[in-house]
Amino acid sequence: MSSQLPSNWITQHTPPPTAGHEQALDLACGKGRHSFWLADQGWQITAIDRDLSHTDTTAPPAITWIEDDLEAGYWPLGGKQFDLIVVTNYLHRPLFDHLRTALRPGGSLIYETFMIGNAQYGRPRSPKFLLNKDELRMIFSDWDIRAFEQGPVYLDGPAEITAVKQSIVVQKPAE
Secondary structure (H helix, E strand, O other): OOOOOOOHHHHHHOOOOEOOEOEEEEEOOOOOHHHHHHHHOOOEEEEEEOOOOOOOOOOOOOEEEEEOOOOOOOOOOOOOOEEEEEEEOOOOHHHHHHHHHHEEEEEEEEEEEEEOOHHHOOOOOOHHHOEOOOHHHHHOOOOEEEEEEEEEEEOOOOOOEEEEEEEEEEEOOOO
16 A cells, blocks of 8 residues: 555546446556555556556555556557546656557546646656646647646645646547
């Protein structure tokens, strides 16, 4: 189990699984905070990260753990499709096309990561790892955008900015 709490963006926007539609992908899962939470909600999870050495991969059985490098130049999940894809605090732009293909028609993608402006508050600082203004909204403009936010993230009121993020919830059109 991860000691980190799941992101509010994820917990607020994750739909409940339904019969026959309970396959979820936690991309760049880290220590598994979202994988564990999604499993508790009834999802069957595929959790992938390049390093799972600090992740409790022994439980629960609803999670399939895959240790692989998402930036190695190939898509390690082949043609597998998911009803829900969750990505937090990770950006590797070459994966966007793979995410679009890996999401089943009618499925949801929930994405939250850092954007331009974050460098003054912490890591990441490189533009390579920071979204541009409205970038997620433009990439998924042909899908149904259910929620979108971008800008400062506050710890305790407007006086204490902790990060600058961009978040989106999109639904892939049904065929």
